[in-house]
Amino acid sequence: MKRADRLLQILLLLRARxxxxxxxxxxxxxxxxxxxxxxxxxxQASGSPIDGEAGIGYRLKKTGDIPPLLFNPDEIKALLLGARMVSAWADTGIRQSARAAITKLDAVLPTELKQQIAEHPVYVPSIHPYPVERLQPIREAIAASQKLFIAYQKEDGTASERIVWPLGLFFWGDRWTLIAWCEERDDFRHFRLDRMQSFAVQSEVFQLSEGQTLQDFFHREGVRLPGV
Incomplete structure (x- = not known):
């Protein structure tokens, strides 16, 4: 673990206890x-509000919190760009959270850094026909382990209907795909959200067995994603 990451982890651990x-x-x-x-x-020397001493214990002062400037300018620019991308390509719930995060970041940024960001603007237009509102009910189905009924159209125009167990959503820059366990195929399958003619969240809950999890899919396909 890098030292900067360790320092942040210390602050997070102290704040939670x-x-x-x-x-x-x-x-x-x-x-x-x-x-x-x-x-x-x-x-403590850098101004973090830590009370305590060696041999006794440490805590963050009640009025203290993690300083926002633990992020360097490049990290803040990356966070803002990521929030803008999410704001443009996610459903209403996530979009509102991303915009709230942008507002909070803007409120604590020093004037000099705001000027740097304004001089090197990177924008993510949200004007596109992609059906991003399909994300929220699918996200909720994944969280609740609820089955999905999908009426799907393949690239060649072939239509099919499936009952699937939704596992994860992936963004590819211009489209979202759902990785799911397909009951008909008894295997993993992926589905583009824009090719779903319709879908419905089912009341029935699924239970994954060994070989059916998202981690199993990653392992089988040799996929390595950041944070996975």
């Missing part, structure tokens, strides 16, 4: 107690 010892932090982050003591001292 009343009091945390260096021993606990060292175990969770798989480093030595000496490293934790040094990290805490550096965080």
């Amino acid at each position: 009343r009091c945390t010892t260096a021993v606990q932090l060292a175990e969770w982050l798989e480093v030595s107690e000496r490293t934790i003591y040094r990290d805490i001292q550096d965080l």
